[in-house]
Amino acid sequence: MPSLGDHLLVALIAVAYPLFFTVGWFRSGRSRLETGEADSRRRFYYQSMIELWLLTPLAIAWWLGSGRALSAVGLGLPGGWAFWGGAIVVVAIASGLGYQVATVRASADARAQVRKQFRGVSALMIPRGGGERRLWVGLSLTAGFCEEVLYRGYLLWYLMVWLPAPIAVFVSAVLFGMAHLYLGLGIGVVRATIVGVVLGAAYLLTGTLWVPIAIHAVVDVASGFTGSYALEEGGLRGG
Secondary structure, eight states: OOOHHHHHHHHIIIIIHHHHHHHHIIIIIHHHHHTTOTTHHHHHHHHHHHHHHHHHHHHHHHHHHTTOOGGGGTOSOOOHHHHHHHHHHHHHHHHHHHHHHHHHHHOHHHHHHHHHHOOHHHHHHSOOHHHHHHHHHHHHHHHHHHHIIIIIIIHHHHHHTTSOHHHHHHHHHHHHHHTTGGGOTTHHHHHHHHHHHHHHHHHHHHSOSHHHHHHHHHHHHHHHHHHHHHHHHHTOOOO
């Protein structure tokens, strides 16, 4: 059963940290990106990575310090037919998204179509240039690992103490969606919630966090690169 420390850590993961991040975003983060302040995206990437790498090891340390095995939170050595089936899905997703990135990079028509999809906040965050793209890869790997450990690992374990697995997946996905409030209360939160449901289902079906971690990271990398190649050509700043 969860202890008082678990209750406090869940409150930090599900409420305090997302609120802190969102308030910071609306107070200053977004305005710096909108005005094109020098290195604003780089600072945003670094800040996001640092915050996640502070919070996630804390959760893992508490988990281990409570005498629990990493396998109980999905971080054990993967194996079995369910994992290998998930791995095949990851490879298929990576291949499809890699083809998408290559198509956008090579086709002016494809870039024009993508530019219609990246507007507002999503466009502000997209990397420009090779240096920012390399940082984006680091941010994507960070988000893939850290957010899955926090939301699909620790938080889902906590919720499943009291809720049936499907409901727990949905609740954790809603909390994950609300943590992305900075992307917009409407479509941004809805998309993140849907992604959370899919990744939660992937975790339950495969029995390991490594599959949703890989899917999360691959999708984030491809999204950033697709938008980057499209927006750079148009000279857009993301307004």
